[in-house]
Amino acid sequence: MNSKALAVLGCSLLLLILAECQEKEKPPKATEKKVTKEPKPNKLKPPKATGEKLHQAVAKPPKGKARVKPTAPPRQVHQPASILTRVVTRGQFQKVPDSLTLTAGDTLELRCRGRSVRWRFPAYLEDEEEGRLRIKHFERHSQLLVVNSRAADTGEYSCWSFQCRDSECQDGEDRTGKAFIFFTDPQELFVPTEDYYEVVQLRTNHPTLLPCQVTSPLAKVTLHREFPPEEVAVDGIDISYDVKRGFVIHRPRPSYAGSLFCMASLAGVRQISTKYMLIYINYPSSVPKPTVSASATTVRAGENFNVTCTVFGEPEVAVDFTWEYPGQQIGRPPYSRERADLARRGGQVQQESESILYIDEARAIDEGLYTCSAMNLQGTTTVSTRVQVLPATPAPRAARSG
Numbered sequence: 001m002n003s004k005a006l007a008v009l010g011c012s013l014l015l016l017i018l019a020e021c022q023e024k025e026k027p028p029k030a031t032e033k034k035v036t037k038e039p040k041p042n043k044l045k046p047p048k049a050t051g052e053k054l055h056q057a058v059a060k061p062p063k064g065k066a067r068v069k070p071t072a073p074p075r076q077v078h079q080p081a082s083i084l085t086r087v088v089t090r091g092q093f094q095k096v097p098d099s100l101t102l103t104a105g106d107t108l109e110l111r112c113r114g115r116s117v118r119w120r121f122p123a124y125l126e127d128e129e130e131g132r133l134r135i136k137h138f139e140r141h142s143q144l145l146v147v148n149s150r151a152a153d154t155g156e157y158s159c160w161s162f163q164c165r166d167s168e169c170q171d172g173e174d175r176t177g178k179a180f181i182f183f184t185d186p187q188e189l190f191v192p193t194e195d196y197y198e199v200v201q202l203r204t205n206h207p208t209l210l211p212c213q214v215t216s217p218l219a220k221v222t223l224h225r226e227f228p229p230e231e232v233a234v235d236g237i238d239i240s241y242d243v244k245r246g247f248v249i250h251r252p253r254p255s256y257a258g259s260l261f262c263m264a265s266l267a268g269v270r271q272i273s274t275k276y277m278l279i280y281i282n283y284p285s286s287v288p289k290p291t292v293s294a295s296a297t298t299v300r301a302g303e304n305f306n307v308t309c310t311v312f313g314e315p316e317v318a319v320d321f322t323w324e325y326p327g328q329q330i331g332r333p334p335y336s337r338e339r340a341d342l343a344r345r346g347g348q349v350q351q352e353s354e355s356i357l358y359i360d361e362a363r364a365i366d367e368g369l370y371t372c373s374a375m376n377l378q379g380t381t382t383v384s385t386r387v388q389v390l391p392a393t394p395a396p397r398a399a400r401s402g
């Protein structure tokens, strides 16, 4: 499929999705999120940002007692003792495993040992206006508290402590602790996101993440294409699944472009994630390496000359050229022309991109440095060459009169 066809396909998919979006908006799903203003202690009402329900939840889970299900056994490797602990009940501490599963509604209380502690937690909690997140610093530890937890609080929680002595804190000596915490909610198998669909760039040679994050490590997650409707094979090599991140496409190809979504099923409930609009981009492997040369390094006033900037690179990778030249300040009007052709070079098909700057009837002001900047998605490289302008010879006048 060529890029034009892809673009057309992408646009039509976009229209379809937008149309679908508007239909979906009638029962205001995306806005429902911030409606729950009044405090609802221990109520299992998750925000509904996205995630089309294919099948409604059967029953609410038993409320009350926190059910703690560490999914990974605590590692007993010779690591320094983690500075992160969890308060299970008053006075009862638990070493936090790599990943921990709680139920939405539970209270999460973490403690981080140290005098100068910083925390990192899911971005969703950062924008939270209901004050469900509280952080308190004490002399020898810091406390992070999440009350009335929600599926959306699922993610990585980590802390650092800095070694401070005599009011001097050393950055290098920091110690860390981290844990991935799932807040399961039978009605919210995916961590809700703001957007109904997300545009994802598939770049040549760059792994791509489809961040459909589940709220339970036990959910069975599959990847699907919207048009034509089909399941995408996940072989663990080209595409793999990570329960803490989502699907990773390790070697993007143009054929993956289009609309994809994840589907999760758990205990008879099936839900789909945000839709991902995958757009394939021919991504250059490196910055352009231009060369520049003038048709003559020395010209006489009145003569024409040109400066050519050339880049050999991967096919279908756009290169943009910009010029700086001596006559620029006084608005000399040189003009440039660009072209790109495929060329065979050293047994390889390469794209030869070129920009030619034409200077007609050179003047003294045109003497100096001609600088070409070539830019692609990886960056910009600048090269220059010098042109000297000599006074006009009397010869042409003699020729004209003769």
Ligand SMILES: *[C@@H]1O[C@H](CO)[C@@H](O)[C@H](O)[C@H]1NC(C)=O
Residues within 6 Å of the ligand: 295, 304, 305, 306, 356
């Ligand atoms: C650049 O200028 C030289 C000298 O005037 C001329 O021979 C040549 O054809 C020009 N190149 C292009 C690409 O126009």
